Amino acid sequence: MKKYKGYLIDLDGTVYRGNEVIPEAIPFVKQLAEKNIPYVFVTNNSTKSTREVAEKLNGLGILANHKQVVTSSMATAKYLQDQSVKTCYCIGQSGLKNPIKEYGIQLTDSTDADAVVVGLDKDITYDKLAKACIAIRKGAQFISTNRDHAIPTEDGMGPGNGAFTALIQTSTQQAPVFIGKPDTVIMKEALDVLGLRREDVVMVGDNYQTDIQSGIHAGVDTLFVSTGVTSTEELATFEEQPTYIIENLSEWTFE
Amino acid sequence: MKKYKGYLIDLDGTVYRGNEVIPEAIPFVKQLAEKNIPYVFVTNNSTKSTREVAEKLNGLGILANHKQVVTSSMATAKYLQDQSVKTCYCIGQSGLKNPIKEYGIQLTDSTDADAVVVGLDKDITYDKLAKACIAIRKGAQFISTNRDHAIPTEDGMGPGNGAFTALIQTSTQQAPVFIGKPDTVIMKEALDVLGLRREDVVMVGDNYQTDIQSGIHAGVDTLFVSTGVTSTEELATFEEQPTYIIENLSEWTFE
Numbered sequence: 001m002k003k004y005k006g007y008l009i010d011l012d013g014t015v016y017r018g019n020e021v022i023p024e025a026i027p028f029v030k031q032l033a034e035k036n037i038p039y040v041f042v043t044n045n046s047t048k049s050t051r052e053v054a055e056k057l058n059g060l061g062i063l064a065n066h067k068q069v070v071t072s073s074m075a076t077a078k079y080l081q082d083q084s085v086k087t088c089y090c091i092g093q094s095g096l097k098n099p100i101k102e103y104g105i106q107l108t109d110s111t112d113a114d115a116v117v118v119g120l121d122k123d124i125t126y127d128k129l130a131k132a133c134i135a136i137r138k139g140a141q142f143i144s145t146n147r148d149h150a151i152p153t154e155d156g157m158g159p160g161n162g163a164f165t166a167l168i169q170t171s172t173q174q175a176p177v178f179i180g181k182p183d184t185v186i187m188k189e190a191l192d193v194l195g196l197r198r199e200d201v202v203m204v205g206d207n208y209q210t211d212i213q214s215g216i217h218a219g220v221d222t223l224f225v226s227t228g229v230t231s232t233e234e235l236a237t238f239e240e241q242p243t244y245i246i247e248n249l250s251e252w253t254f255e
Numbered sequence: 256m257k258k259y260k261g262y263l264i265d266l267d268g269t270v271y272r273g274n275e276v277i278p279e280a281i282p283f284v285k286q287l288a289e290k291n292i293p294y295v296f297v298t299n300n301s302t303k304s305t306r307e308v309a310e311k312l313n314g315l316g317i318l319a320n321h322k323q324v325v326t327s328s329m330a331t332a333k334y335l336q337d338q339s340v341k342t343c344y345c346i347g348q349s350g351l352k353n354p355i356k357e358y359g360i361q362l363t364d365s366t367d368a369d370a371v372v373v374g375l376d377k378d379i380t381y382d383k384l385a386k387a388c389i390a391i392r393k394g395a396q397f398i399s400t401n402r403d404h405a406i407p408t409e410d411g412m413g414p415g416n417g418a419f420t421a422l423i424q425t426s427t428q429q430a431p432v433f434i435g436k437p438d439t440v441i442m443k444e445a446l447d448v449l450g451l452r453r454e455d456v457v458m459v460g461d462n463y464q465t466d467i468q469s470g471i472h473a474g475v476d477t478l479f480v481s482t483g484v485t486s487t488e489e490l491a492t493f494e495e496q497p498t499y500i501i502e503n504l505s506e507w508t509f510e
Contacts, residue, residue, distance in 0.1 A: 111410065122381040130413030133405070137412060149426050150388070155366065157392060158385030163426035170421035171404050171414040 001244070001253070002221065006196040007032060007039040008187070010205035011053070013228020014249075015041070021060035022227050028249035033063045035254060042190045042203075044180035044210065046073040046119040046145040046161070047095035067193070071095075072145040072180035075189040076117060077103035079143065079179060085115040089135050091128050091164070092119030096145065115141040118168060118176070120151070120161040129167065136172045146180030148210075181205075182213030187220065202243070208235055212242050225249055256499070256508065257476065261451040262287060262294040263442070265460035266308070268483020269504075270296070276315040277482050283504035288318045290509060297445045297458075299435035299465065301328040301374040301400040301416070302350035322448070326350075327400040327435035330444040331372055332358035334398065334434055340370045344390050346383050346419070347374030351400065370396040373423060373431070375406070375416040384422065391427045401435030403465075436460075437468030442475065457498070463490055467497050480504060 009015065015025040032039045041064060043053065050069040057064040073092075077099040080088060087108045090097055096119040097107060111134040118132060136142045147162035165176055179185045191198060202221045205211020206228025215222035224242035226232045227249075235245065246252060264270065270280040287294045296319060298308065305324040312319040328347075332354040335343060342363045345352055351374040352362060366389040373387060391397045402417035420431055434440045446453060457476045460466020461483025470477035479497035481487045482504075490500065501507060 124379070124381050126377045126379050126413070129418075130408050130410070133414055133418075134408075134411035149428070153385050153389075155385070156389035157426070158381070159388055159422055159426040163384075163388075163422045166425035167414055167418045167422040171412070171418035173404070 002202075003254070004202045004221070005037070005200040006194040007037065008042050008190050008194075008201055008203040008215075008220065009039055010181075010203075010207065010211045011041055011043045011045070011057075013206035014204060014211070014225055015057070015062060016060055017228070021062065022248070024227075024249040026061050028252060029062050029064070031254060037254070038194050038196065040068045040070055040190050040193050042070050042181065042186060042214075044072045044146040044148060044186075045095075046071060046076070046180075047093050049095060049098065050074055052095075070186060070190045070193055071099075072186055073099045073119065075186040076100065076119070076143060076145050076179045077105065078189055079177075079185050080105050080115060080117070083115070083141065085141065087113045088115045088117055089113040089131060089140065090117045090119070091121045091124070091132055092117065092145070093121060111135040111138055111140075113140050115143055116168075117143045117145070118161065118165050119145040120164070124164065129164075132168050133171045136168065136174050142168070142172070142174050142176040144176040144178050147178050147183070148180075181210040182217055184214065184218045187214050187218035191218075191220075204249075206230060208238055208242075215242075216240055223252065257457075258509070259457045259476070260292070260455040261449040262292065263297050263445050263449075263456055263458040263470075263475065264294055265436075265458075265462065265466045266296055266298045266300070266312075268461035269459060269466070269480055270312070270317060271315055272483070276317065277503070279482075279504040281316050283507060284317050284319070286509060292509070293449050293451065295323045295325050295445050295448050297325050297436065297441060297469075299327045299401045299403060299441075300350075301326060301331070301435075302348050304350060304353065305329055307350075325441060325445045325448055326354075327441055328354045328374065330441040331355065331374070331398060331400050331434045332360065333444055334432075334440050335360050335370060335372070338370070338396065340396065342368045343370045343372055344368040344386060344395065345372045345374070346376050346379070346387055347372065347400070348376060366390040366393055366395075368395050370398055371423075372398045372400070373416065373420050374400040375419070379419065384419075387423050388426045391423065391429050397423070397427070397429050397431040399431040399433050402433050402438070403435075436462075436465040437472055439469065439473045442469050442473035446473075446475075459504075461485060463493055463497075470497075471495055478507065 203215035
């Protein structure tokens with residue numbers, strides 16, 4: 001087992017399930033803190049701020065401050081800044097719009113925006129979608145927070161942000177840049193926060209399609225835990241396997 | 256030039272443009288009527304009833320009664336009946352919902368529906384889309400009126416029904432049955448109305464991607480007119496060509 005200088009850690013299914021902590025995560029994170037091994041939490045959630053995520057973690061007994069949280073919203077805002085985007089038409093909630101504003105990008109209702117950002121918006125309307133399509137046809141960059149195709153609702157699995165992104169892609173025939181896992185923009189951002197190179201860190205997660213794939217795509221080693229979405233049986237069906245497979249985080253040793 | 260026993264005729268770009276008649280269409284249709292050659296108009300429009308379409312045509316000087324109009328809504332309703340669908344969850348406007356009811360299918364808000372029908376709905380909401388996804392995941396048949404990916408709006412090209420269908424397909428990972436052109440369900444229905452076989456009719460239209468493709472897919476000869484969407488230059492780039500290519504309908508002779 002390689003000794004890693006830093007850890008990238010998924011949240012839902014790895015550290016908690018909904019509002020309940022996964023018990024083995026508490027001593028795992030505590031050891032990282034005690035050994036002064038840098039770690040950041042990497043989440044596709046685009047509705048919560050990094051402070052809100054850190055508060056939730058602290059409430060569950062997990063050591064974290066807001067600088068140790070990378071959300072797809074924050075990674076999106078940073079990406080817009082890196083691309084020198086000045087104005088942005090954004091579909092999404094305040095958890096996405098606030099970071100974009102904080103990174104100095106002007107939100108606009110104009111279809112002449114430099115970029116269109118698409119995040120989950122349960123108050124979606126035809127006009128919002130049409131505006132996004134028209135701006136992209138006029139040449140705006142097309143950016144999507146993540147490709148999740150379904151999310152839980154009270155009655156069953158409703159469409160996720162990746163489904164709305166597919167709508168706009170089908171209509172405009174333009175492919176977006178995706179920010180969140182399994183894509184690499186969010187991983188690059190998380191490595192920047194750690195200040196480490198990809199070969200020195202490991203990505204920890206429960207979801208093969210997002211967490212493990214994001215590590216594979218970014219050239220980062222991966223540690224799979226079967227406490228969440230992907231079962232060990234399902235995992236075995238994939239050609240490219242994680243670097244390490246464990247039942248839960250109590251099995252991991254740091255030496 | 257083959258002598259056809261019947262004609263399938265597109266509307267927008269072939270007979271009219273928006274609210275203006277294409278002048279050459281008037282004598283063309285008049286000759287069909289005088290020669291007692293059966294014809295039906297075949298449109299992907301799912302918002303208007305067959306009576307409304309016939310009224311519009313008459314107002315423009317085109318001879319037509321409502322039995323000579325096949326809309327994607329009517330073809331959808333007929334398809335549901337053929338599939339023995341009893342209950343249907345429908346996204347769409349009254350132009351789609353009314354024919355479905357008239358064909359004896361019960362519209363429901365329940366996700367236990369036998370079928371989900373998706374047509375253009377400018378009052379779309381997250382909840383409507385979620386309900387469609389959930390019903391399809393529970394096993395409902397997934398039917399879409401047409402795959403048009405963009406439609407004109409006041410400010411530019413907004414998403415068409417094919418884009419909303421792609422959203423649901425991406426989220427549920429289930430492929431729909433498409434009714435409208437270039438798919439063949441609407442063509443089968445139009446042939447039934449004419450009471451003729453596919454080798455005895457010709458499909459007349461201006462749009463390569465919908466009209467000409469629908470003929471090709473259904474094994475029906477095609478007559479292209481360059482009075483609408485597809486230019487003669489663009490037409491030349493496609494591998495599979497129409498049976499006949501003319502500038503406008505005045506060039507066509509019936510002997």
